[in-house]
Amino acid sequence: MNRKRGFALLAVLWIVVALGGVAARLVGEARMGSAAMTDRMLVTRARWAAEACLSVAIARLEDRLLTRVPLALAADTLQLANGTLCTSEALDPGTQVLADTSTTSMRVRLDSVLRARGDTLTMSRETLLTPYGDGRININAAPEAVLLSLPGMSDAAVRLVMAERSWQRPVLDASTLASRLPPSERALLLAQHPQLAGKLVYAPAALVVTSRGWTDGTLPVVTVEILTVPTGNRMATVRRRTW
Numbered sequence: 001m002n003r004k005r006g007f008a009l010l011a012v013l014w015i016v017v018a019l020g021g022v023a024a025r026l027v028g029e030a031r032m033g034s035a036a037m038t039d040r041m042l043v044t045r046a047r048w049a050a051e052a053c054l055s056v057a058i059a060r061l062e063d064r065l066l067t068r069v070p071l072a073l074a075a076d077t078l079q080l081a082n083g084t085l086c087t088s089e090a091l092d093p094g095t096q097v098l099a100d101t102s103t104t105s106m107r108v109r110l111d112s113v114l115r116a117r118g119d120t121l122t123m124s125r126e127t128l129l130t131p132y133g134d135g136r137i138n139i140n141a142a143p144e145a146v147l148l149s150l151p152g153m154s155d156a157a158v159r160l161v162m163a164e165r166s167w168q169r170p171v172l173d174a175s176t177l178a179s180r181l182p183p184s185e186r187a188l189l190l191a192q193h194p195q196l197a198g199k200l201v202y203a204p205a206a207l208v209v210t211s212r213g214w215t216d217g218t219l220p221v222v223t224v225e226i227l228t229v230p231t232g233n234r235m236a237t238v239r240r241r242t243w
Contacts, residue, residue: 049213152192
């Protein structure tokens with residue numbers, strides 16, 4: 001009789017242990033499920049925030065198309081509802097050198113310019129390269145180092161472009177720019193004029209708009225990036241990435 005009771009007690013203990021293990025597993029799974037649901041909610045809210053900033057950026061760009069002011073937008077952060085935030089910026093890929101094999105000569109010249117200026121080559125070069133665009137440079141927006149990498153663009157020509165830019169007077173064609181240079185610099189530009197003219201634009205041909213959304217104090221951050229082109233008074237999206 002005592003032996004039977006001992007076996008019964010042992011069986012009960014094993015059942016209790018097994019039930020405890022099952023309960024612990026269920027609690028763990030519930031916690032993991034709750035954490036996964038929380039993560040999905042944060043991602044969804046972050047995506048909504050990023051889309052909100054993207055919509056605002058597009059509206060601002062289309063307003064600028066109507067008023068004929070420069071299109072590029074500096075980074076701007078918005079506080080949205082429920083503790084969500086977003087930031088967006090619009091950059092002209094024509095202010096950078098295209099990072100592919102079709103522009104090898106320009107990239108070589110850019111490296112030479114950066115070395116001559118004493119810039120940290122790796123860091124500076126990366127900020128001046130872009131995977132977007134067709135390789136043409138916006139003479140009215142590109143930085144000095146990029147302008148100096150163009151064929152026929154001397155220091156004097158770049159200084160003149162920068163001076164015109166400070167007076168809100170955009171350069172409208174390379175020939176007019178050449179006519180205002182000293183003789184030696186004018187001859188250099190005119191000698192390279194066919195190659196230079198094919199490399200230039202005088203207003204943004206496209207913009208890369210990057211929008212990021214997140215919930216205050218938490219991760220993840222969702223990023224939406226579009227390549228958009230001005231078409232009349234509207235911006236048309238031609239490529240989109242989300243991560």
